[in-house]
Amino acid sequence: MKVAVTGAGGQIGSIIIEEIGKVAELTPVAIFRNRIGSALYESNNFDSRIVDLENLQDCIDKLSDCEAVINCAIASGTYKEARLTNVSMVKNLLKLPNLKYFMHLSTVAVYGDAFIVNGLNTYDDPRPNRSYGKEKLHVETEIIKNVSNKTSFYILRLGHVYGCEMAFSKAILSFLTDKNFRIPYQGEKLSNTVYVGNIASGIINLLKDSIPSGIYNLSDNPHLTWAEIFSWHCTATGLPMPKAIDTNEADRINMNYRNYYKKSLASSVFMDFSKWIGSLPYLNLLKSDSFQRIAYFSLIIMPDFFEKWVRKRYAKWSAQKSVSLLSLNKTITSPFWLFSDSMPGKYLLNFTNNFDSNAITVKMKKWYENYKNF
CATH class of the missing domain: 3.40.50.720 (NAD(P)-binding Rossmann-like Domain)
Structure with missing residues (x-):
């Protein structure tokens, strides 16, 4: 066959x-x-x-x-x-x-x-x-x-x-080489x-x-x-196993994720916007799930030239932002999928x-x- x-x-x-x-x-x-x-x-x-x-x-x-x-x-x-x-x-x-x-x-x-x-x-x-x-x-x-x-x-x-x-x-290897990476619940999920x-x-x-x-x-x-x-x-690869997150901290992160995904799109947008106004910078809002979902639906109905313009501008902005963050030693939390x-x-x-x-x-x-x- x-x-x-x-x-x-x-x-x-x-x-x-x-x-x-x-x-x-x-x-x-x-x-x-x-x-x-x-x-x-x-x-x-x-x-x-x-x-x-x-x-x-x-x-x-x-x-x-x-x-x-x-x-x-x-x-x-x-x-x-x-x-x-x-x-x-x-x-x-x-x-x-x-x-x-x-x-x-x-x-x-x-x-x-x-x-x-x-x-x-x-x-x-x-x-x-x-x-x-x-x-x-x-x-x-x-x-x-x-x-x-x-x-x-x-x-x-x-x-x-x-x-x-x-x-x-490749993503896993990236985490394994990051000293700030932690795995929740000893990896039992x-x-x-x-x-x-x-x-x-x-x-x-x-x-x-x-x-x-x-x-x-x-x-x-x-x-x-x-x-x-x-x-x-x-x-x-010969790389060491990652350290585990403290169980209480893992529970807290897990609960935050679950509470967030129980919310409707409208309430998620409102909360993300409120957090953004209160904390700034605007990067927090742009990276939020609810904002990106609305942006996606908007781009679907927009003319192609507008979507291409938005993507080009966003790529340039992201590159500039990445460069500015290189010198910062930010603690990496465990990614969503581990929970x-x-x-x-x-x-x-x-x-x-x-x-x-x-x-x-x-x-x-x-x-x-x-x-x-x-």
Whole structure:
């Protein structure tokens, strides 16, 4: 069976193609938007194709021999441009004549990429609080509306993806090298993380032995704690384990997060604005979740040239602000996700953490040596 993988040049898509290529009955087809990305795969004897995913006829002409699609692609550009492109791509892919399986990589961010509070962010009614999660959730709804009853579909809400080259592992390494970083509750909370190789493993097993269509959370199976995640990174890199936050202080921070996310958007805006007026500088307001949510909705309906102007000005302002803060020794509090509850709802459980931990640790160690010297 031929399996088309969009976003083949990305961090996750490239791993999925590599792992599918090891399965005798599956043939990966790497999908690219231009010649630059496809050249690498052609040199390694992979079937790679340049496809305009926004053009239905081009999709049909070049992908009709594929019975499965794994959609790892996500568009960039202005919010409106990205939304139109993302929706157009999935609609066209769902119209392929021989399509039996459609898999879409969504994200934990649909529950709110900063913090999940069970009971507020539910499986059936998730509450994304930033643009990335909002766009992923919007695409989920479009897939459900447009998928044929002849096609098995799987929307996989990925946890935080770790492993070599992964942005989340880079973030962890950044915290591990910061003397002010602390981990709450000795790292005993479940982490909502997934090793990149386990994503490929779960997808391959779906293609071999499908389960009912629907939306599934995807984390490591069994689910790892933060202590286990940090320990693995420390073992691979030789960095020391982070110190723990005092339990009382962790409880205080946790309660502050939970109280904040229980508030409505209107009350959050009012409180953020009040705090800003009382404390200044205006950076506090601009960085607040509620302010950014209103800004996001505003930019969606604004002309493209206005959004581009705002982004350009904000990027310049952020760069100037970062430079001015370099000399300040600010204590880093633990990030939101360390206090988060587990993703609510159904999980994909058709695989176990069966990758050789010693092998991936050695691989991570080699990558880290290059990464830290870059």
